[in-house]
Amino acid sequence: MDGETRAEILDATNRALCEHGYAGLTVQRIADESSMTSAAIHYHFDTKEELLNAFLDDLIERFESKLPCGAADPRTRLDGVLDAVFSPKDPDSDGFPVAIMELKAQAPYHELFRERFLDFDGVMRGVVADIVRDGVAAGHFDEADPEEIARLITTMSNGAHARAVALDEHPAETRRVVEDALELHLGWTPGEGADE
């Protein structure tokens, strides 16, 4: 399958998932959101589970593409992570956080989904830990355990996601608490430093 076909199928999956939810997702509904037939989609993905596995894989790449590059100042990179994980809901894809929440609830029954969420978690924690390590080495941050800061930010981001879906709460509420905790842990005020 070429990259364009894959991107079209995954975009259509995103739209169908936002609109119909996990339980209502069918290959026919994905086809309805694309220019392809359901037979053509089935040709590339045998099952709905395989398709959603590819969709979750794609999420990781999209997350990584939102981050500032590894050569930037660690403070700029950490601000970039906060922007990426505590961003407001995109009004065009209102159902997206709900769909991801449903897929998380399906993880105990679908080993492939669980693996993708573990991959995503590993990537996010790895990115943060590297930044903290670099920032401590460069003297921008106080001495801190990079893995622990990574776990703090990632778990708060998981919490913000659940709160957006269950409580309709804006992720900025969580971001503020994370920023204050980072000040105590790293002796660094988010938003300050790199660009001064």
Add this chain to the structure above:
Amino acid sequence: MDGETRAEILDATNRALCEHGYAGLTVQRIADESSMTSAAIHYHFDTKEELLNAFLDDLIERFESKLPCGAADPRTRLDGVLDAVFSPKDPDSDGFPVAIMELKAQAPYHELFRERFLDFDGVMRGVVADIVRDGVAAGHFDEADPEEIARLITTMSNGAHARAVALDEHPAETRRVVEDALELHLGWTPGEGADE
């Protein structure tokens, strides 16, 4: 409806929800888990949504009953909150966190569920904020914003829940990070103080 009938229906709802999930939950399946007929259950609860609303209401009471009483030392009370929110999964109700996760994903479509989750969140944050206020007043904790500490613990608990379901991670991983953050925010080491 007397308290015993209500308790029997809600216990049966818990078991049916753990076993069949939200999508597979029917009043018949709840009846199968109890000594009652589905007609008898329908007599007390018109719809599945009303029943689940009562079930979520009951959760709040069960959470409050797990906490040490308000007269205890604030350090004992805060330890009690950490025990209650970061407790390991009960092996007898393995499906319970998954079922709650599914109900959270349903909150955008069911105003009653959203209200119950907001209630629960308000209770949990209120309990923590009161403890922090008391502990600061008594000189056990450093000066800190009680609402912010409440938000930190509650959001981390939401994150630990999502991670238990999606990643099969033990909540102790999150508790450790919360305890270290509390040391920085409150100048208090969880587990120490009150009983020495």
